[in-house]
Amino acid sequence: MIGILGLQGDVIEHVAAFNRLGVKTKIVKHPPDLDGIKGLVLPGGESTTITKLLVSSGLTQPVDNKIRKGLPTWGTCAGVILLSSGGVLENVDIEVKRNAYGSQLDSFVANARIAKINKDITMVFIRAPKILSVGHGVDVLAELNGDVVAAQSKNILLTTFHPELTEDTSIMEYFMNLVNSAELAQDRTYTYTPGGIV
Ligand code: GLN
Secondary structure, X not given: OEEEEOOOOOHHHHHHHHHHOOOOEEEEOOHXXXXXXXXXXXXXOOHHHHHHHHHHXXXXXXXXXXXXXXXXXXXEOHHXXXXXXXXXXXXXXXXXXXXXXXXXXXXXXXXXXXXXXXXXXXXXXXXXXXXXXXXXXXXXXXXXXXXXXEEEEOOEEEEOOOHHHOOOOHHHHHHHHHHHHHHHHHHOOOOEEOOEEX
């Protein structure tokens, strides 16, 4: 079950994209909604509005705690801003500039390769932020004209574009791999025997 932060923005589009893959979702609006989720999506929208709603709903601290404990989390567009240095969740060492490509009218679609997915991805940018710098432990997954448009820091995936607005579910699948590996790592129990760890 994947939690989709449902305070504002393109929540339903994420639900639909995961449903196309057969993945169950749960809309997260209040702290108890976080129970039982194996991953969390912070959708695009308006980062100032989502920030205010995170605070007023009491979700900031519980979400932050879950992310710090390793909950696989995927921020798209405004979600990237929330997770960046100076953002309300501030879980990733990146600096971003909001609305860096211009106004709504400057929204655009482009293609770029994501090596780890081994595929050209159609990327929809809507008043997207630019990732200006990435710090220690942050892997760049994709660049477009020299700008970082996808990155990963441990279990946190960042895309400044909107995969949920295209038919291609590769990024959702990539995120589900992160979710499944995190679950496996947690479930693995080791029994010590004199012969070693089995
Ligand atoms: N411009 C928005 C912000 O700064 C983000 C846009 C988006 O999520 N598509 O919050």
